[in-house]
Amino acid sequence: MSHCITLGNEDMRKTLVRSLLYIVLLAGIVSFASCKDDDYGAIFLSLSSEADLDFTDSVLTLSPYSAGATFHISGGDGMYVITNPDTTVIDYRYDGNVLTVIPVGLGSAELNITDRAWNRYTLQVTVAYPETTYTISRIEGVVRGAELTQSQTLAIQRDIESAPLVQAGGKYVFTYTDKEAASGIVTIYPSASTSNMLHGIFTQTEDTDQTRIHIVLTNGSTYEFILGMTSVLLPGYDDSRTETSPARVLMQDVTETYRSLYPALEKAYCVQHIPGEAL
Numbered sequence: 001m002s003h004c005i006t007l008g009n010e011d012m013r014k015t016l017v018r019s020l021l022y023i024v025l026l027a028g029i030v031s032f033a034s035c036k037d038d039d040y041g042a043i044f045l046s047l048s049s050e051a052d053l054d055f056t057d058s059v060l061t062l063s064p065y066s067a068g069a070t071f072h073i074s075g076g077d078g079m080y081v082i083t084n085p086d087t088t089v090i091d092y093r094y095d096g097n098v099l100t101v102i103p104v105g106l107g108s109a110e111l112n113i114t115d116r117a118w119n120r121y122t123l124q125v126t127v128a129y130p131e132t133t134y135t136i137s138r139i140e141g142v143v144r145g146a147e148l149t150q151s152q153t154l155a156i157q158r159d160i161e162s163a164p165l166v167q168a169g170g171k172y173v174f175t176y177t178d179k180e181a182a183s184g185i186v187t188i189y190p191s192a193s194t195s196n197m198l199h200g201i202f203t204q205t206e207d208t209d210q211t212r213i214h215i216v217l218t219n220g221s222t223y224e225f226i227l228g229m230t231s232v233l234l235p236g237y238d239d240s241r242t243e244t245s246p247a248r249v250l251m252q253d254v255t256e257t258y259r260s261l262y263p264a265l266e267k268a269y270c271v272q273h274i275p276g277e278a279l
Contacts, residue, residue, distance in 0.1 A: 043113055139160075185202075
């Protein structure tokens with residue numbers, strides 16, 4: 001009786017071991033299959049609107065007055081978790097299909113998108129006032145006066161070209177701090193060097209085919225410029241020497257600076273040329 005019980009227990013142990021081996025093998029197969037199923041691609045963002053937004057290589061720049069940027073999320077396992085560590089700079093809305101990034105304040109922040117397959121996408125967002133930079137390629141004095149002698153005309157031209165506010169290689173950087181992009185802060189680089197910058201504020205108004213810009217520097221100096229095409233601002237001007245198109249300029253009327261010395265002077269302009277697209 002005792003011998004029969006021993007054999008029965010041994011058979012049961014063998015059966016149990018085989019069952020455990022089968023379970024381990026099956027778990028391995030299932031685990032392998034799960035790993036293959038979880039091999040999802042990377043997460044991507046694509047702009048869903050045709051708005052003129054600065055978005056390149058996971059870096060987005062927004063104006064604080066912008067309505068935001070709308071994206072479609074793709075890739076990964078589709079189960080996205082979105083985190084926004086700095087809510088003082090940006091906020092977001094996600095409805096399960098469309099992601100909208102909304103500016104809140106000036107600064108830089110990250111928006112992280114992850115999924116259960118350990119994929120991660122980081123969107124770098126900068127909220128900043130929009131800027132426009134005008135780099136000056138050359139300075140030209142334009143003098144009008146039928147009664148001026150040739151030597152007087154050349155003397156005025158040389159004087160204008162020798163002492164402009166910004167020399168060739170310098171630039172104006174306009175930072176628009178209002179929603180209408182009509183006023184803000186200006187930083188002026190008188191030469192190609194970044195030293196000796198001038199700072200001030202500006203306002204601008206749009207006229208037909210031209211923009212009038214009024215600048216007040218921190219030292220109290222004021223300047224009036226007109227931004228436009230040479231063909232509009234200076235009718236009859238010969239721009240055949242230019243190698244770029246369109247030919248835009250910042251033009252300053254300096255007539256009153258020279259009229260006391262040259263009564264026959266009709267008009268004098270300091271013309272600061274802005275390079276356009278190469279022809």
